[in-house]
Amino acid sequence: MLPPVLVYDLIFSRHAAGYGVDVGHGAWAQITENLFDFNRHAIAASGDTGGYDARRNLVLKGGGYHYGGFHTHQFDIHGMGDNGFGGQAAVQTWYSQNAFQYRKGNAIKIRGRPHLAAYIFNNIFPHAGLEDDWGDDAIHLATNQNVYIGPGNVIDSDTYGKYGVCNFDGDGVDDLFLATGVSWWFSSGGEFPWSFLSAQTNGLKQVRFGYFDNDQRCDVLAEQNGRWEISSGGRGRWYSIGAYGAPLTEVAFGQFDPNIRDHRPGVTRRTTHALQRAANGQWYVTPLTGPNWQPVQSSSKPMNQLRFGDFTGDGVTDVLAVENGRWAISESAIGSWRPLNSRLSDNVGTLFIADLDNNNVDDIIRLESRVNASSVRLEWWVSDDGTSDWRPLKSYDFVIPVGQSNIPLFALTGRFGAAPGAGVLTADFSRIGQFYSWAENAVGASPNWKSLFAY
Numbered sequence: 312m313l314p315p316v317l318v319y320d321l322i323f324s325r326h327a328a329g330y331g332v333d334v335g336h337g338a339w340a341q342i343t344e345n346l347f348d349f350n351r352h353a354i355a356a357s358g359d360t361g362g363y364d365a366r367r368n369l370v371l372k373g374g375g376y377h378y379g380g381f382h383t384h385q386f387d388i389h390g391m392g393d394n395g396f397g398g399q400a401a402v403q404t405w406y407s408q409n410a411f412q413y414r415k416g417n418a419i420k421i422r423g424r425p426h427l428a429a430y431i432f433n434n435i436f437p438h439a440g441l442e443d444d445w446g447d448d449a450i451h452l453a454t455n456q457n458v459y460i461g462p463g464n465v466i467d468s469d470t471y472g473k474y475g476v477c478n479f480d481g482d483g484v485d486d487l488f489l490a491t492g493v494s495w496w497f498s499s500g501g502e503f504p505w506s507f508l509s510a511q512t513n514g515l516k517q518v519r520f521g522y523f524d525n526d527q528r529c530d531v532l533a534e535q536n537g538r539w540e541i542s543s544g545g546r547g548r549w550y551s552i553g554a555y556g557a558p559l560t561e562v563a564f565g566q567f568d569p570n571i572r573d574h575r576p577g578v579t580r581r582t583t584h585a586l587q588r589a590a591n592g593q594w595y596v597t598p599l600t601g602p603n604w605q606p607v608q609s610s611s612k613p614m615n616q617l618r619f620g621d622f623t624g625d626g627v628t629d630v631l632a633v634e635n636g637r638w639a640i641s642e643s644a645i646g647s648w649r650p651l652n653s654r655l656s657d658n659v660g661t662l663f664i665a666d667l668d669n670n671n672v673d674d675i676i677r678l679e680s681r682v683n684a685s686s687v688r689l690e691w692w693v694s695d696d697g698t699s700d701w702r703p704l705k706s707y708d709f710v711i712p713v714g715q716s717n718i719p720l721f722a723l724t725g726r727f728g729a730a731p732g733a734g735v736l737t738a739d740f741s742r743i744g745q746f747y748s749w750a751e752n753a754v755g756a757s758p759n760w761k762s763l764f765a766y
Contacts, residue, residue, distance in 0.1 A: 329374075330355040334363050342368060344507040346496075348765060349373040351383060358391035358423055362403040367494050367510055370411045370418070372471060372718065372742065373765055382415035390423025390453060397453065403427040408510065410435040410491030412471045417451040425457045433463035435492045441466050465492055470515075471766065472721035472738065476501075477520040477529035479508065479545050483579065485725035486529075487766075488545070490515045495531075495545055501727055501736055501744055504764045508545045521564045521582030523552075523599060534559050555602045557587040557595075563619045565628030567596045567607070569643040573626030576671040577731035580626060586644055588614050594630075594644055607644045620664040620673035622651060622697050631659050631675075631697070638675075638697060651697050665724040665733035667704075669750055672696045676704070676735065678722050686710050687720060691735050691747070705747040709739045718742065730754045742766045 329351025334340045339361040347353035348371040356363060365386060375382040386406060391398035400423030407430070411418040414437045421429055436449035441464060444451055449466060452458055475488035479497045487498040488508075495508040513533050523530045528544040537556075540549040555562075566573075567584040587595045587604065592611045595604040610617070610632065618631040622640050630641040631651065638652040638659070655675075663676040675697040681688040691704040709720065718740050727734040727746050734748025744762030751758045 329377075332363075334360045337361055339363065342366070344368065344494075346505050346507075347371065347374075347385070350385070351375065351377060352387045353385045354387060356388045356401055356404075358389045358395065358398060358400050360388075360401045362401040362405075362425075364405040365407075365409055366405065367408045367507065368410075369489075369491065369494070369496060369505055369507075370409065370413045371505075371765065372412045372414070375413060375415045384417035384420035384451065385411065385413050386419045388421045388423070388425075388429070392423060396422050398423045399426050400429075400453070401425055404429045406431045406434060408433050408493040410470065410493055411449070412437055412469060414438060414447070414469070418449045420451040421458060422453050424454045427457065429458045431458070431460045431464065433493055434465070435468050435470070436464065436466045437469035437471075438466055468492060471742075472719050473515055474721070474723065475515055475518075475520055476723050476725040478527070478579065478726070479529045481526070481528040481544075483527075483726070484729075485727055487723070488515075488520070488529075490518065497545065498762075498764075498766070501723075501725070501746070502760075502762045502764075509542065511542070517559075519559055519562070519564055522579055523582050525581045527579050532559075532564070552599060553602050555585065555587075555597065555604075557585070557604075561588050561614055562586065563614070563617070563628075564599075565619055566626065567628050567644050568598070569625075569627050569645060571627075574624065574671060575626070576666075577669050584628075586619075586628075586630075588617070596644060608641045608646070610641075610648075615660045616658070618659045618662065618664055621666075621671070622673055624671040626671075631664075633657075633659060640697075652694065652699075654700060655694060663724040663735075665726075667693060667733050667748070667750065668695070669730075669732035670696070674733075676724055677701070678737075680720075689720065689722065689737055691722075691737075705735060707737055707739070707745060712740050728760070729756055734758075738766060 331347045331350040331353040334356040340363040342365045344367045377383045388400040389395035390400045438447050438449040440448040442450035476485050479486045484500045487501045489496040495511050496505040519532045531542045531545045538551045538554045540551050563586045593609045594607045596607050597604045622629045627643045634648045639648040640651045664673050667674045675694045677692050679690045687709045690706040692701045693704045721738050723736045728748045730750040732750025737745045742765035746760045
């Protein structure tokens with residue numbers, strides 16, 4: 312047997328025949344940690360091939376179009392029978408830890424009977440069904456013979472548009488983070504194609520981001536067996552920082568020590584503390600050097616009605632909420648509530664927090680949407696430093712393409728672009744990111760730009 316061809320860490324888009332990887336006569340291939348988009352088939356294989364091992368790949372929503380006028384599947388094995396159907400379908404294949412966002416057709420189609428076996432396990436599918444050969448199913452089989460499905464396959468899980476924002480490559484610009492359920496990926500600056508980070512199963516809601524080890528790269532924190540553990544840069548192995556006894560759903564991270572103040576604008580500050588809201592409304596703060604919870608302020612408001620940012624410019628994290636009908640803050644989570652804005656009272660749980668003008672004070676941002684039959688209008692508004700009235704920041708009008716209304720729009724804020732200062736990101740129906748940051752004017756760049764790939 313010839314050794315397998317290793318195919319990994321590549322991006323496949325618009326191959327002339329529509330294929331990302333094509334495994335031919337007698338060949339074996341290992342296809343690992345690749346990004347596929349706009350392929351007719353991401354992986355194609357003839358029935359007389361040896362086989363392939365497809366593992367930890369990410370398949371986006373694009374492509375799948377067949378010249379016959381319909382959408383087809385993504386991972387393929389032909390049979391050796393008439394017109395590629397029936398007969399032997401390779402010797403042996405493996406499909407594991409792949410994540411699909413593509414839903415216009417099946418994710419995997421095996422058109423014949425594997426000579427030895429085909430194994431399909433621990434994959435993430437957006438489809439409503441797994442394998443029934445009817446309807447919206449992830450897998451289509453010509454026969455069940457020698458095909459082993461499971462365990463660990465997940466259906467009805469579409470991770471498109473569900474992203475975190477943090478700087479994973481240490482360049483001072485925020486990236487997008489994607490957790491598929493079997494793997495982590497990041498997009499540098501939110502502009503460039505997804506790159507593989509790590510083979511982790513933690514979802515976005517199960518992790519928190521911060522700069523815990525002071526190396527300028529974003530780290531990922533999760534709770535494992537009652538202990539808080541950190542993956543440095545999202546790539547490193549998990550290491551424990553202690554048993555803090557607090558569920559992450561009731562915790563926020565920041566710098567809550569008023570004796571340690573950092574007034575430098577635009578720097579990446581280390582994440583040094585955690586704040587917990589107890590069931591009775593009491594807040595507790597601990598340094599991340601070890602569990603040592605100390606009582607600070609308290610509030611009857613649940614965590615989803617609290618937001619966190621630096622609204623005084625001292626480098627210490629404050630707490631934002633609506634008190635007495637208006638925005639108010641508790642400085643450093645210690646001070647009593649004091650008014651921040653005497654005119655605005657929007658629910659803070661729906662707002663974005665970012666320092667757009669790089670003055671060391673966070674601004675408060677909201678997004679409004681207006682939908683009609685054929686288009687969507689999205690409008691960004693900002694309250695400067697959280698103290699001004701709302702003023703318009705940026706608006707977009709997106710025409711809803713025929714047949715693509717199922718692609719959701721999403722919006723994020725972060726420290727995007729070349730200049731210090733945050734910006735806003737809005738994705739359109741073609742999955743292209745639209746960026747806006749007025750801070751770009753300071754370096755002679757356009758405040759408007761787009762992502763270089765489709766998410």
